[in-house]
Amino acid sequence: MAGKRSLACRGPFLVLLAIAVVFTGCGLFDIRDPMQPIGEIVVHTPNDPDSVILNFALGIENERGGIFTLTEALADTFLFKLDPSDAQTSYGVNDIFLTRSETLDGWRSFISGAALRNEEFRIVFGPPEEKIVLVTGALVLWDEVPYELTTTMSAGGDSVVTKAVIAQGVIDLFFAEKGSGNWAISRWEDKIDSSTPTFGARIETGSGHPRP
């Protein structure tokens, strides 16, 4: 009886273990080591929403080198809600939400455009109309935050510098505390505020979000 019970316990486990070892032990799950880093981006410890928004701006300014900083500033479940008019123009419906990876792909695509390679970007957020604590220590809404994305382009050396506002709008920003005690942006609700395109309109074409 003892032998049978022992088999009952160990047999299936050994079968699973053997299969798992075959899959995991033959290099199929090996990962590469990172290269020695160059440059340095000083980021703020994201222990409150203010630090997160500063890190987001740093990520934008550092362009391709800032993708990691941007990724960290957005929660895993981050959603970017396009302005209804932007959504309607591109997708034919009012409600379109980009995921975190779609948002990052859209930004990466936007700054990779051939015409934009020599540009420097800067995003500035104005004060929110109101900061609403939805759940103390866990969820915060910054209501009606104005923003401006500007580009500075140098041509013919540093003598000619052109600066332009390429995206503008107002957002409702939701911040959530991640499990590690750090904060991140969990939702960005974009709103058109002028004739200048929104940030969402700039990044959605390269986001890869499927059209209905």
Added chain:
Amino acid sequence: VPSTRALPGAILFFVGLLSGVRPASAQPPAAADTSGVFGFLRPTYTTSYNITRQATTWQQGFSFKNQWNGITIDNNTTYRVQSDPSRVNFRGREGSTTTTLSFSALNTVPVSLDFSYSRLGNNDTNVKSRVNSFDSGLKATYNRRFFPGANASLVGGIGLTRRDTRNNFSGSETGSRDLGLTRELTASGNYTGPVPGMSFRVNTTLNAVRSQPEAINPVPGQARSETRTNTRNSNGLTWSWAPWEGMTADASFTRNGSNQNFILVSRDVDKNNKEEEATDRTTAFNSSLGYKPAGSKTTEFRLDVAASNVENKRLIEVERANKSNTRSFNLNVKHRLIGNALTFHAENTDEEQDSGVLGRGVTITRVVDGAIERPWSTTFSTRLYGEVRLRSQTYDDGEQDYDGLKNRFDVSADYKPWTKLSTSLTLRRSADEGNYIDETQSRGSRFEETYGASANLNYTLSTRTSISQKYDFTSLFTSYPFDSALANIQRSRTVNTTVSTTLSSKLTLQLGHVYLFTENGGYRRDRAGTRLFAKSNLKYRQEMRSTLQYKPLDWLTFSTEERLYRTDDVRLTDDFRTTSSQVTFTQRAVFKRPIPGGGDFNCDMAFDLQKQLRPRPGPTEKFFTARLSLDKSF
């Protein structure tokens, strides 16, 4: 050119005209039909109204379907209005109506007429956008049965389509209009045989629209687009075989494509009014092999193998262009062996992508996971679960290269010593290594290791009162390979307690308390490798809630809930403490009631009061949340 404004009226006129048709005396209407609108229509009306923080959405739907004398009419209409008071002038509208009239011509050829009209519109301070589209079509179907088990169907159609898009950005109007002639041909065939349980299906569809898109406000000197034919095609071949009960095998091959030309309407002046040429191709192969004995809940086998190729080209919006090749297999096995319930899952997906702006890259996803569950007795059972997950992406430019490996192992046990008490204990360990490979990104690489234990306890004190408690202890170690000074530990302890009691047959009370204590700080390893924890921050979070629920009738519930939150953050370096607290008070009514004569009315309304108490008393916020819906069949 049909006037789109006249279309809704025309459709209503059409419906009204039909309402005058008398049912044939040979087919007397059922008694129930005489109670319908006009004596024969039985429409359904649905409506819902949502308010969340004063942002509203009102949705309405109306549909009906009726059949008489071999004629079927089917209508579906929806309308939605959105408003947002934080955006003073915002108002969004979406509406669509589709009507299909089907009848049989020459007694053998089913014919259908389709009318579809949709209108989308948004108004905002500086932006107005409108999209109106109308589609109409006449389709005829011819079915042929060649011999038992083999039949074919041919559908031919012709119609008109029109789409108007207008956007007004700060007084500057842009947009396009497009009127086209549609032709559609669909052929399909089914064959069951040549051996029992085997079947084949082949289908092909071709849709062509000949049109000349036009910008409503072209750039001076801009030539009008040439007349073009936009096409969509879809082809598929499916094979399936069920050789014996519980065993299935199937495979399918599909190839879909489209070539579309249209005028871009965009606020990007470099793209607006330009004629876009979009070409999309998708080729896919899917196959599966499955085995599940009839009536078995413990044994199942399924293997899926798939491959697909997607190619999207764009002339103007090149950011939307991409190519990808995906190959995947997915294996799921479930089996009971000597008293153990085993589950095993293995998955591999290789995706090659090529995008004009992101470059060329390969993403590999590999997952192996499995579980063993064993009921040792009627009161005691255990479960082991393990998972390994890899995500690896490699791009030509190297900058987006990333490798992530996650391992997870859980052990849990459930114990129910007697009917009033149930308990469970879980121990878990996970490791998450994420490496950004390129030198410009690699500083973000990190390793997270989590150890945790949790225990649950549910105890029924009496027939009226029960208590549940959950204890959790978690330690998260995060380290960065290129900056050991950033290594940190977060230790947290949580106790969640809920007491529920039934005060009377209509009144229940629930009290809850959540306690969370978190310690944060950096760590370094000594010579022996032991982590030395330097605590820098403490966080105490508590939440108390009381909920009183009164249910005077089966369909009506009132509840009132009060929640008090308090968070204390303590910085140990200078012993600085920040306390924040908040109170919320929610009153709620839920109404769910059938409507006499068919249908349901649901209403869920809540009024929230929220006030920040610390660190500074804030204003009392009030907001209203409501969800109302009505479904009614007439």
